Amino acid sequence: MRLTATVLDTPDPPGLARFYQRLLGWPLGTDTPQWATLRPEDGGAGLSFQLEEDHVPPVWPAGPGDPRMQLHLDIEVDDLDAAVTLAVQAGATVAEFQPQDDVRVCLDPAGHPFCLFVAEG
Numbered sequence: 221m222r223l224t225a226t227v228l229d230t231p232d233p234p235g236l237a238r239f240y241q242r243l244l245g246w247p248l249g250t251d252t253p254q255w256a257t258l259r260p261e262d263g264g265a266g267l268s269f270q271l272e273e274d275h276v277p278p279v280w281p282a283g284p285g286d287p288r289m290q291l292h293l294d295i296e297v298d299d300l301d302a303a304v305t306l307a308v309q310a311g312a313t314v315a316e317f318q319p320q321d322d323v324r325v326c327l328d329p330a331g332h333p334f335c336l337f338v339a340e341g
Contacts, residue, residue: 224266229270229271231271231273233269236269237258239328241258243306243310244295246259246260249266254271257269289332297336298338300324304336313327
């Protein structure tokens, strides 16, 4: 068995695919209103985006009764401030709550949390 992708629900698969394409630089594969894919050129696991018209974004951090995230993406970057700027320009929101000084939690346009971090030397 081989993991090929993580699938994110969204009301706008092509739009969310293009957001992550800007962040990761991966080529766009399938691109329909119902399904879009990104795969790294090295053949590693990619991201897919599935139409979910009733998508409810998770709340970060979640309180009692809030929709909770079931996963988040960790994205390694070379420069944390530059990566946050790029993510915001692409359509992300920086989460108000930041649990660590060396990581930035952001929300993609569909509300999925992702973390930007610089690997320790």
